Amino acid sequence: xxxxxxxxxxxxxxxxxxxxxxxxxxxxxxxxxxxxxxxxxxxxxxxxxxxxxxxxxxxxxxxxxxxxxxxxxxxxxxxxxxxxxxxxxxxxxxxxxxxxxxxxxxxxxxxxxxxxxxxxxxxxxxxxxxxxxxxxxxxxxxxxxxxxxxxxxxxxxxxxxxxxxxxxxxxxxxxxxxxxxxxxxxxxxxxxxxxxxxxxxxxxxxxxxxxxxxxxxxxxxxxxxxxxxxxxxxxxx
Numbered sequence: 001x002x003x004x005x006x007x008x009x010x011x012x013x014x015x016x017x018x019x020x021x022x023x024x025x026x027x028x029x030x031x032x033x034x035x036x037x038x039x040x041x042x043x044x045x046x047x048x049x050x051x052x053x054x055x056x057x058x059x060x061x062x063x064x065x066x067x068x069x070x071x072x073x074x075x076x077x078x079x080x081x082x083x084x085x086x087x088x089x090x091x092x093x094x095x096x097x098x099x100x101x102x103x104x105x106x107x108x109x110x111x112x113x114x115x116x117x118x119x120x121x122x123x124x125x126x127x128x129x130x131x132x133x134x135x136x137x138x139x140x141x142x143x144x145x146x147x148x149x150x151x152x153x154x155x156x157x158x159x160x161x162x163x164x165x166x167x168x169x170x171x172x173x174x175x176x177x178x179x180x181x182x183x184x185x186x187x188x189x190x191x192x193x194x195x196x197x198x199x200x201x202x203x204x205x206x207x208x209x210x211x212x213x214x215x216x217x218x219x220x221x222x223x224x225x226x227x228x229x230x231x232x233x234x235x236x237x
Contacts, residue, residue, distance in 0.1 A: 010096035011185045030220060030229045033114050034087045034103040037076040038069030040179035045102035045114030050188030052120075055176055059124065060167060060218060060232055061189045066101060074178030077104070078171075079128040079192050093227055107229040108222060127228075134160055134221035135200065142206050151200035158224065164202040165194045165218040168210075212237040 033049055035042040046063065053061040064083035065076050091099045094111055102114030106123035114120075137152030149164050167191045175183050195202035200219060213236070221231040 010166045024216050027130060028058045028060065028232050029124040030062065030107055030116060031120065031124070032105040033061065033063045034066055034083070034099070034101055034105075034109075035063055035114065036066055036069035036079065036101050037173055037175055037180060038072050038074045038178040039101045041115065042102045043180065043183070043185055045104070046185070046187060048117060049104065049114060049120075053188065060234060062167065062218060063110040063187060063190045065190065067202045069101070069178070072178060074175055074180070077173065078192075082148065082194075083191065085092075095132045096105075098232055099102070100153065108227045109229075121186070129229060129231065132221070132231045133221065135162075135219050135233045138200065138217065138219060138233055138235050140217050140235055140237060141213070143207060145206055147204045147206040147237075149195075149200065149204075149219070150203045153217075156198045158217050160199065161197050161227075162200050163194055163220045164200060165220075166204045167216050168192055169214050169216060171214075 030054060031049060031053070033045065035046055040101055049061050049079075052150045053059045064086060065078035065080065066084040066087055067076070067079040067081050068084055070076060070079055070163040087099045087103065090096075090105055090111065094105075095111075096111070100113075103117070104114040104120055105111045106120065107129065109126040110127055112119045112123065135151065139150050139152070141148050147166065169188070171187045171190055173183060173185050173187070193204050195204070216234055219233045219235075220229055222229055
């Protein structure tokens with residue numbers, strides 16, 4: 001826990017969410033945000049990155065709620081230890097001494113605090129994806145409590161790793177304890193589950209109470225070695 005707490009002092013950065021200040025991405029860019037409802041510096045980062053993604057459809061935001069804040073007074077219902085392990089994996093790949101929230105990873109190869117607007121937009125410009133065809137023909141079907149995602153491209157490539165995400169586009173929580181006690185937090189593009197494979201073929205549990213128009217599937221193609229994002233597709237349900 002000390003690894004997380006020692007970095008909190010650098011996270012309180014004043015930001016502006018005026019969309020006119022956003023630098024447009026020339027090509028697509030994926031921003032992964034590691035966040036928690038128990039972290040007081042996370043809501044500003046979520047607000048900024050959510051606004052950035054809404055202002056520029058070339059920017060795809062994925063919000064992962066980690067679970068290590070759950071011991072500090074508030075249990076985040078969106079949190080998942082799988083997301084925490086994903087963040088640790090990035091920590092190892094990017095040779096970081098620690099992980100923290102809010103942390104933003106851009107296209108799998110650059111990281112900074114989720115509130116650092118200037119650096120994030122620099123990274124978006126530096127690493128934006130060139131046009132590619134690693135992902136084609138995505139089909140999404142629901143059948144009762146099951147949602148399946150497939151591609152008409154059945155070719156597997158050992159150099160490419162696919163990740164398929166079930167994403168809730170917008171949600172909110174009234175926090176009753178912890179650092180954000182009393183606040184109603186608005187979330188954008190919350191990852192609810194993901195699958196990793198050498199081909200686009202995934203099955204997710206589908207809660208029949210979910211509203212389809214509030215969910216989407218995001219598919220990433222990554223370099224299996226460097227983990228850099230090579231291609232991305234977004235499909236609404």
